[in-house]
Amino acid sequence: MSKSILIKDTYILNPLSPSKVEVFKSSILIEKGVIAGIGDYDYADIVIDGKGKVTLPAFVNCHTHIPMTLFRGVVEGLETMDWLKVVWRIEENLTSNDIYWGALLGCIEQALTGIGVFIDMYFMEDIVAKAATDVGLNIVVSEGIIDINDPSRGEEKIKQTVKYARELPLKYNGKVKVMFAPHSLYGTHRRTLETIAQLSKEFGLKVHIHVAESLRELDFVRRNYGTTPIRALDRLGLLNERTVCAHSFYVDEGEIDLIGRRKASVAHAPVVIMKHGLKEAPVVEYIEKGVLVGLATDGPGSNNNLDFLEEMKVAALLYSYESKNPQKLTVQTVIWMATKAGYDITGFKGGLVREGYPATLTILNFRKPHLTPLHNIPSHIVYAAKGEDVDTLIVNGELIVEKGKLRKVDVEKAMDKVNELYRDLLGRSGFKPRLNGAPVEVKCKQTYM
Amino acid sequence: MSKSILIKDTYILNPLSPSKVEVFKSSILIEKGVIAGIGDYDYADIVIDGKGKVTLPAFVNCHTHIPMTLFRGVVEGLETMDWLKVVWRIEENLTSNDIYWGALLGCIEQALTGIGVFIDMYFMEDIVAKAATDVGLNIVVSEGIIDINDPSRGEEKIKQTVKYARELPLKYNGKVKVMFAPHSLYGTHRRTLETIAQLSKEFGLKVHIHVAESLRELDFVRRNYGTTPIRALDRLGLLNERTVCAHSFYVDEGEIDLIGRRKASVAHAPVVIMKHGLKEAPVVEYIEKGVLVGLATDGPGSNNNLDFLEEMKVAALLYSYESKNPQKLTVQTVIWMATKAGYDITGFKGGLVREGYPATLTILNFRKPHLTPLHNIPSHIVYAAKGEDVDTLIVNGELIVEKGKLRKVDVEKAMDKVNELYRDLLGRSGFKPRLNGAPVEVKCKQTYM
Numbered sequence: 001m002s003k004s005i006l007i008k009d010t011y012i013l014n015p016l017s018p019s020k021v022e023v024f025k026s027s028i029l030i031e032k033g034v035i036a037g038i039g040d041y042d043y044a045d046i047v048i049d050g051k052g053k054v055t056l057p058a059f060v061n062c063h064t065h066i067p068m069t070l071f072r073g074v075v076e077g078l079e080t081m082d083w084l085k086v087v088w089r090i091e092e093n094l095t096s097n098d099i100y101w102g103a104l105l106g107c108i109e110q111a112l113t114g115i116g117v118f119i120d121m122y123f124m125e126d127i128v129a130k131a132a133t134d135v136g137l138n139i140v141v142s143e144g145i146i147d148i149n150d151p152s153r154g155e156e157k158i159k160q161t162v163k164y165a166r167e168l169p170l171k172y173n174g175k176v177k178v179m180f181a182p183h184s185l186y187g188t189h190r191r192t193l194e195t196i197a198q199l200s201k202e203f204g205l206k207v208h209i210h211v212a213e214s215l216r217e218l219d220f221v222r223r224n225y226g227t228t229p230i231r232a233l234d235r236l237g238l239l240n241e242r243t244v245c246a247h248s249f250y251v252d253e254g255e256i257d258l259i260g261r262r263k264a265s266v267a268h269a270p271v272v273i274m275k276h277g278l279k280e281a282p283v284v285e286y287i288e289k290g291v292l293v294g295l296a297t298d299g300p301g302s303n304n305n306l307d308f309l310e311e312m313k314v315a316a317l318l319y320s321y322e323s324k325n326p327q328k329l330t331v332q333t334v335i336w337m338a339t340k341a342g343y344d345i346t347g348f349k350g351g352l353v354r355e356g357y358p359a360t361l362t363i364l365n366f367r368k369p370h371l372t373p374l375h376n377i378p379s380h381i382v383y384a385a386k387g388e389d390v391d392t393l394i395v396n397g398e399l400i401v402e403k404g405k406l407r408k409v410d411v412e413k414a415m416d417k418v419n420e421l422y423r424d425l426l427g428r429s430g431f432k433p434r435l436n437g438a439p440v441e442v443k444c445k446q447t448y449m
Numbered sequence: 450m451s452k453s454i455l456i457k458d459t460y461i462l463n464p465l466s467p468s469k470v471e472v473f474k475s476s477i478l479i480e481k482g483v484i485a486g487i488g489d490y491d492y493a494d495i496v497i498d499g500k501g502k503v504t505l506p507a508f509v510n511c512h513t514h515i516p517m518t519l520f521r522g523v524v525e526g527l528e529t530m531d532w533l534k535v536v537w538r539i540e541e542n543l544t545s546n547d548i549y550w551g552a553l554l555g556c557i558e559q560a561l562t563g564i565g566v567f568i569d570m571y572f573m574e575d576i577v578a579k580a581a582t583d584v585g586l587n588i589v590v591s592e593g594i595i596d597i598n599d600p601s602r603g604e605e606k607i608k609q610t611v612k613y614a615r616e617l618p619l620k621y622n623g624k625v626k627v628m629f630a631p632h633s634l635y636g637t638h639r640r641t642l643e644t645i646a647q648l649s650k651e652f653g654l655k656v657h658i659h660v661a662e663s664l665r666e667l668d669f670v671r672r673n674y675g676t677t678p679i680r681a682l683d684r685l686g687l688l689n690e691r692t693v694c695a696h697s698f699y700v701d702e703g704e705i706d707l708i709g710r711r712k713a714s715v716a717h718a719p720v721v722i723m724k725h726g727l728k729e730a731p732v733v734e735y736i737e738k739g740v741l742v743g744l745a746t747d748g749p750g751s752n753n754n755l756d757f758l759e760e761m762k763v764a765a766l767l768y769s770y771e772s773k774n775p776q777k778l779t780v781q782t783v784i785w786m787a788t789k790a791g792y793d794i795t796g797f798k799g800g801l802v803r804e805g806y807p808a809t810l811t812i813l814n815f816r817k818p819h820l821t822p823l824h825n826i827p828s829h830i831v832y833a834a835k836g837e838d839v840d841t842l843i844v845n846g847e848l849i850v851e852k853g854k855l856r857k858v859d860v861e862k863a864m865d866k867v868n869e870l871y872r873d874l875l876g877r878s879g880f881k882p883r884l885n886g887a888p889v890e891v892k893c894k895q896t897y898m
Contacts, residue, residue, distance in 0.1 A: 011884065023885040069818075072833060073825035077776040109818040274766035275832070277773040304832040305819040310759065317723035317763070318770070324726040327526040369518075369558040370754040370836075372864045373871035375882040376522035383724070383753040384521060387819075388837035415821045422822035433824040435460065436472040 003045040005030040005397065007363065010050025011377060012038065012353045015057070015336040018287050023377050028055060030359040033397030037355050046399065048392060052367040054377055056335070057351045058116025058360045058393060059308040060342020062267035062294030063208070063246040065122045065144075066132075067094075067102035069109070070422055071301030074431075075438050080214050080276045087301060091123075093428040099124045101417040103131035108411055109306045111135050112404070113387035114362035116395045117348050119244065119267070119296075121181045121208055129168050129176045136400040136408050138360065140346050141168065142181030142208040145196075147189050154182075154192030158199065165205055175396065177347055179244065184210040185229055186220040190236075197237035206242040206347065209233070212255070213247035213278070230255040239264050244345055246296070249273060249281040256282055260289025265345045268337065269298040270318045271311055276302070280322040283315070283337075284329055294342040295334070307387035312338050316382050331382040363392035452494040454479040454846065456812065459499025460826060461487065461802045464506070464785040467736050472826050477504060479808040482846030486804050495848065497841060501816040503826055505784070506800045507565025507809045507842060508757045509791020511743030512657070512695040512716035514571045514593075515581075516543075516551035518558070519871055520750030523880075524887050529663050529725045536750060540572075542877040548573045550866040552580035557860055558755045560584050561853070562836035563811035565844045566797050568693065568716070568745075570630045570657055578617050578625045585849040585857050587809065589795050590617065591630030591657040594645075596638050603631075603641030607648065614654055624845065626796055628693065633659040634678055635669040639685075646686035655691040655796065658682070661704070662696035662727070679704040688713050693794055695745070698722060698730040705731055709738025714794045717786065718747040719767045720760055725751070729771040732764070732786075733778055743791040744783070756836035761787050765831050780831040812841035 007028040014022045027050065029041040068087075075086045099122070110118060117138040120128050125141035132139035143161050147154035158180070165178040180196045182188035187210075200207050212218070212229040225232035230251055233239045243264040251259070259266065268281050286293050295315055297306045312334050319329035340351030350360045364385055371380050371389065393401035400407060423433055431439040456477040463471045476499065478490040517536075524535045548571070559567060566587040569577050574590035581588035592610050596603035607629070614627040629645045631637035636659075649656050661667070661678040674681035679700055682688045692713035700708070708715065717730050735742050744764055746755045761783050768778035789800030799809050813834055820829050820838065842850035849856060872882055880888040 021885065070822065072819075072822065073828040076825070076828045076832070077779060079775065105818055105821060112818065271766065274770040275775060277769045277775045300819075304828070305835070307819070307835060310762075310835070313759075314763070314766070317720065320726045321723040321767070321770075326528065326724060326726045330526060367864065369554055369561065369860060369864060370521075370749075370756070372554060373519065373521065373868045373882075375871070375884060376525070376887055377884050378886065379522040379525045379753070383525070386754070386756060386759070386835055386837065388835065411818060415816065415818060419822045422824070433822075435824060435826050436470065437827070438825055 002032060005046045005048065005359070005394065005399070006041050006044035007048045007050045007055055010363065011054045013054055013056040013335070013377060014352050014354065015340040018333045018336045019330065021332050021335055021378050028353060030394070030397050033359055035353065035355055035357050035359050038353065048363065050363065052365065053391060054364045054366055054381070055353060055361055057339040057343070057353060058362040058395060059114050059338050060294060060346060061110060061115045061118035061297055061306070061308065062244065062342050062345055063269060063296035063298060064118055064120055064306070065299030065301065066106035066118070066120050066128060067099045067122050068299035068301035069106040069418060070098060070102040070425060072304045073438065074301060080278070081216055083302070090425060090429040090431070093425055094123070096124055096127050098421050098425055099127045100131055101414060101421055103128045104134060104409065105414045105418045106300055106306065107132050107135035107137055108406055108409060108414055111137060111393050111400050111406060112390060113306055113308045114364070114390040114393055115306070115308050116360045116362065116393060117342065117346055117350070119179070119208060119346060126164060126168065129172060133172050133175050134409060135406070136395050136398055138175050138348055138395060140177045140179055142179040144181050144183050145192060146183045146187040147192055148187050151189035151191045154189055158192065158195060162199070162203070165203065179206040179208040181208045184217065185225070185232055186217050193236050193238060200242055204242070206244060207238055208244045208246065209238070210246045211248050212250040215250070218250055228252065228255060230258060234258060234262065247281070249279045251282065256285050256289055259286065260291050265292040265294065267294050267296040267345070268315065269296040270315045272298040272302050274314065274318060280318055283319055287333065292341045292345050293337050294345045295337045308338060309385045309387050309389065312382050331378045334382050335378060359394050359397040361394045362390055364389045365391040451481060454495045454497065454808070454843065454848070455490050455493035456497045456499045456504055459812065460503045462503055462505040462784070462826060463801050463803065464789040467782045467785045468779065470781050470784055470827050477802060479843070479846050482808055484802065484804055484806050484808050487802065497812065499812065501814065502840060503813045503815055503830070504802060504810055506788040506792070506802060507811040507844060508563050508787050509743060509795060510559060510564045510567035510746055510755070510757065511693070511791050511794055512718060512745035512747060513567055513569055513755070514748030514750065515555035515567070515569050515577060516548045516571050517748035517750035518555040518867060519547060519551040519874060521753045522887065523750060529727070530665055532751070539874060539878040539880070542874055543572070545573055545576050547870050547874055548576045549580055550863060550870055552577045553583060553858065554863045554867045555749055555755065556581050556584035556586050557855055557858060557863055560586060560842050560849050560855060561839060562755055562757045563813070563839040563842055564755070564757050565809045565811065565842060566791065566795055566799070568628070568657060568795060575613060575617065578621060582621050582624050583858060584855070585844050585847055587624050587797055587844060589626045589628055591628040593630050593632050594641060595632045595636040596641055597636050600638035600640045603638055607641065607644060611648070611652070614652065628655040628657040630657045633666065634674070634681055635666050642685050642687060649691055653691070655693060656687060657693045657695065658687070659695045660697050661699040664699070667699055677701065677704060679707060683707060683711065696730070698728045700731065705734050705738055708735065709740050714741040714743065716743050716745040716794070717764065718745040719764045721747040721751050723763065723767060729767055732768055736782065741790045741794050742786050743794045744786045757787060758830070758834045758836050758838065761831050780827045783831050784827055808843050808846040810843045811839060813838045814840040
């Protein structure tokens with residue numbers, strides 16, 4: 001941690017605003033986890049040759065369920081709610097061991113694709129925090145609260161979140177932050193949501209919630225709250241500068257405006273929108289209202305990989321396709337979403353390669369056939385680069401990925417463990433894994449209604 | 450070429466039909482460029498460890514303009530026709546040297562992402578054929594014919610295509626095939642199209658044409674042919690089993706049916722559809738009518754990379770998004786489009802890992818964090834795998850890519866040459882390359898109207 005690092009002669013990219021990036025050539029000196037200077041340096045404990053490479057803030061994945069690497073490819077081609085039913089059945093059988101190894105594998109994959117910080121929502125988030133910090137990533141944990149039929153479960157989870165908030169940031173030396181995570185308006189009891197609204201204000205804790213993501217949700221909220229999801233959230237006192245809305249694509253103009261006025265944020269996951277046949281988010285419209293829009297992979301159960309470069313490309317493609325206007329969502333905006341906006345949403349300082357900022361950086365190797373000729377670096381990042389181009393990941397001045405390899409964890413072991421745990425987990429859930437398709441239900445073992 | 454190859458203990462994937470793939474474990478013996486057997490073999494000149502790997506037919510890229518690696522990132526965010534204007538201006542200045550190195554880099558990129566065969570449409574296609582075979586790929590060349598204002602130019606290009614058809618397949622020992630390539634109904638003169646229809650029948654040469662790809666085209670065809678593009682093609686005698694229609698998404702139900710009855714094929718390029726804000730093709734509807742639908746990256750000027758795994762994922766995502774039904778375009782169909790359909794469109798035998806078939810195979814390394822846990826191989830290929838997972842590419846029994854590295858060409862040199870030629874080409878065209886955006890027009894040097 002205390003070793004100094006010099007990234008020598010690199011292209012530096014800074015997302016200055018949603019519409020502007022700067023690119024210039026220089027060297028970056030890192031000392032005590034922080035960018036000590038940009039300029040003409042010659043010496044450090046570790047020197048990284050930056051020639052033909054582009055250094056930018058590490059990516060921020062604003063919404064995922066990282067232990068769900070265990071669910072990669074488990075179900076394909078189902079409508080969101082049907083998909084959830086299968087997943088929930090398997091989730092009932094998850095152990096803390098499954099969670100740890102699933103999360104570790106997911107963090108490995110995130111690190112390899114240049115993600116330095118992520119917001120997670122799942123169960124046993126203290127274990128997820130351990131996995132993330134074992135890999136070396138910064139994490140926002142948010143313990144998912146699903147208690148629609150039993151608010152007492154919600155009370156328990158709220159206590160757990162408050163406990164996490166007291167303990168985890170200290171335990172992990174600032175690498176872990178905590179948010180409340182009521183799963184959704186349809187999954188979390190109204191009383192629980194009201195309590196969270198109050199505690200969020202009291203403790204200054206942010207709230208991370210799925211909202212406006214399905215037609216069934218719209219229907220549920222209309223029946224139970226008499227309005228639309230965003231407006232319901234607002235009435236509950238849950239729409240403000242501490243709110244991170246995941247997805248939020250089923251919104252009308254008034255709601256876009258409301259999110260902007262309340263200074264809430266949005267985590268946008270375009271691959272999953274497409275895969276499940278949902279609806280594009282009004283990304284540009286949000287940004288025009290001053291909304292922080294971060295980019296997200298969502299969980300590896302639904303995406304099915306965590307390649308952030310792919311996510312950036314799909315973000316640009318989807319908006320152009322939906323709006324029929326290839327000029328509206330620019331590469332500059334996509335890069336801002338993937339970096340600066342993400343830091344501001346998480347509360348981790350970062351998002352600029354600038355003196356005094358934490359050294360949380362991704363270095364892309366641009367000496368690749370698909371990134372040649374070398375010019376128009378912002379366009380190449382969004383439209384041509386891929387996860388494999390991540391050469392180096394530095395988080396808080398610590399080298400996490402070096403020449404495309406993880407430094408602190410045994411990747412082979414993690415893959416073996418997940419393969420083994422997956423088979424076992426499926427067996428316990430009454431499913432049988434297959435090479436040539438989604439797992440088959442084993443009728444005789446069925447325990448789920 | 451004559452060395453035998455054994456792929457030992459691999460998962461084998463065969464696209465049996467648009468709706469069915471088989472996956473099983475075995476070994477593959479390759480002799481004299483052909484799959485000599487599937488089964489329990491122990492010896493060959495070269496043994497590839499297939500453990501944790503998946504072997505399937507090499508991908509077929511059904512429509513590209515491969516020398517346009519020189520145009521990667523040159524213009525972003527423009528509407529198709531405006532984009533073309535900038536590109537055309539630069540194209541006026543292309544030399545055969547530019548074409549060769551641009552094509553070589555593009556073929557390198559294709560090989561690295563598992564493409565063994567591709568259909569190209571550009572100028573100086575004999576040079577493109579040389580680049581493709583230098584890398585080791587099979588190619589269908591088709592010399593683009595744009596002569597809307599001067600049909601005499603078309604006559605010349607037709608002669609050139611006929612000459613290519615006589616010479617190139619022999620010269621390159623069957624690794625090169627030839628098609629006619631009238632650019633489009635709006636770019637090619639009616640008289641030229643009529644001549645091509647006749648010669649295509651006479652020589653049995655296939656015809657590769659952009660059709661039904663823009664609203665401006667629809668308007669042009671309505672004014673000049675009094676009907677829609679597909680129907681105009683049919684009236685010209687150009688819609689039959691020898692026709693490869695590139696894009697073809699602006700079609701009505703009658704036209705889908707017509708393409709099916711005429712047994713023409715379609716090359717589908719979903720990334721470019723999205724990027725330019727165009728219209729999804731009725732992929733499933735085509736396949737239901739018996740149409741061969743191949744997958745394509747289109748040119749690296751508009752995509753901007755040639756990652757075929759990315760193209761497969763976007764194909765699935767886009768159809769699900771547009772149809773709002775994630776079950777309609779299955780992973781099985783996408784794999785069939787990327788492989789078997791492509792071979793049948795090109796006329797190269799292939800598309801199955803089966804005795805007697807040419808050994809044109811891609812081997813994916815599944816021992817990766819993002820492909821773990823190992824199960825549901827078809828889903829992992831379409832939704833989780835990436836170009837970097839291509840471990841081996843074999844074309845006609847020849848090892849082209851080994852452990853992710855090209856064998857026959859100097860990749861470093863190709864990148865250097867393209868960087869150098871690109872700057873020079875832009876200068877000659879009156880543009881100035883920039884690190885932080887598309888090239889800037891240099892007003893004083895402007896030579897274009």
